Amino acid sequence: MSDDVAAVDVDEVATIVMDNGSGMFKAGFAGEDAPRAMFPSIVASHRNQGVMAGMGDLNFVGDAAQSKRCVLPLKYPIEHGIVTNWDDMEMIWHHTFENELRVEPTELPVLLTEVTLNPKKNREKMVEIMFEKFKIPATYVAIQAVLALYTSESYTGIVLDSGDGVTCATPIYEGYALPNATQRLDFAGRDLTDFLIRLLNDERSGCKFSSSADRQIVCEIKERENLCYVALDFEQEKASAASSSSLKMFYELPDGQVITVGNERFRCPEALFQPSFMCVESAGIHEIVYDSIENCDNDIQKELYANIVLSGGSTMFPGIAERMQKEITALAPSTMEVKIFAPPEREFLVWIGGSILASLSTFQQMCISKAEYDESGPPIVHRKCF
Structure with a gap:
């Protein structure tokens, strides 16, 4: 957050909303339209070996860590949507409270997001750190897909959420996720970046992307507006690219x-529909949505097909909604009407849903209070947050 943004007035804000993404961390205040802070979910640490006496260990979070990528290894505390390094995760939360939002955590409730099918021990660890380390007064843990659905003004539908580390198709009925029908893929944006590196390296012998700094450059190429896109018909697009140079675009590197x-523009995101391109044996995103719906009760399938919501940064490719419409319509029973919703703000749709939920008059009653935590311990999360 820039220095000219004033610290928030705690009397005017009810709840902090934190979306714990594998690639991007988003944070802000309930009732606002967009997160105040968005930064990479990464940490870089320099352990002092005595060479620089008195300096101690140096830790960098988010953009500061990204700027050190040439000299320090980057660590991702969230892998495939699940926290794997709690010390680094705690560092990200501390950075958010102190440097990004500039709030005292002891004064404000916190809404935290979690991936579908988050392990029970991880749910418990999240609330334990919040209460024990940050001394917050109350918290609530919400499933990311459910929050994304709130933005569609509906409580029943299916959310395809694809971010940086994980892709999930989560059916939701009357506000409750259906875990037994949820489909999960452990590939997403980070894997697409690796795939694009491979494609670019294969196509040009004089330009090799290999370092972590190069990786960030390729990630920026992937996310450049209107550069990569999803083809409505992949084979037809491939034939067009082979016979014409009209699809080629130029990109200037930092040097x-x-x-x-050229055809990397649509070959990269095509891997979402054909994971075999990345040597991954898995169904495509259209197929996991279809499989998820078909695993639900027949009585609700019509409602699910009619409200398929796309969420997450890896659904931002132009053409993805039209391709999903085409593919799922071909798979679904002919009696079903298929509707795809792809809001323009879907990169932080989960955070917006959290902002909506935490603004409800009933939210404070939903939260785990400090007194409840002290009485029951971390397992209270399973009784109050579901």
């Missing part, structure tokens, strides 16, 4: 070198 990006 001034200009590269040409």
Whole structure:
């Protein structure tokens, strides 16, 4: 957050909303339209070996860590949507309270998001750290897909959430996720970046992307507006690219070198529909949505097909909604009407849903209070947050 943004007035804000993404961390205040802080969910640490006496260990979070990528290894505390390094995760939360939002955590409730099918021990660890380390007064843990659905003004539907580390198709009925029908893929945006690196390296012998700094450059190429896109018909698009140069675009690298990006533009995101391109044996995103719906009771399938919500940064490719419409319509029974919803703000749709939920008059009653935590301990999360 820039220095000219004033610290928040705690009297005016009810709840902090934190969306714990594998690639991007989003934080802000309930009732607002967008997160105040968005930064990479990464940590870089320099352990002092005595060479620089008195300096101690140096820790960098988010953009500061990204800027050190050439000299320090980057660590991702959230892998495939699940926290794997709690010390680094705690560092991200501390950075958010102190540097991004500039609030005292002891004064405000916190809404935390979690991936579908988050392990029970992880849910408990989240609330334990919040109460024990940050001394917050209350918290609530919400499933990311359910929050994304809130933005569609409906409580029944299916959310395809694909971010940086994980892709999930989560059916939701009357506000409750249906875990037994949820489909999960452990590939998403980070894997697409790796795939694009491979494609670019294969196509040009004079330009090799290999370092972590190069990886960030390729990630920026992938996310450049209107560069990568999903083809409505992949084979037809491939034939067009082979016979014409009209699909080629130029991209200037930080060192001034200009590269040409051709069929990689649509070959990269095609892996979402054909994971075999990345040597992954898995169904495509359209197939996991279909399988998830078909695993639900027949009585609710019509409602699910009619409200398929796309969420997460890896659903931001132009053309993805039209392709999903085409593919799922082909798979679904002919009697079903298929509707795809792809809001323009879907990159932080989960956070917006959290902002909506935490603004409800009933939210304070939903939360785990400090007194309840002290009485029951971390397992209270399973009774109050579901």
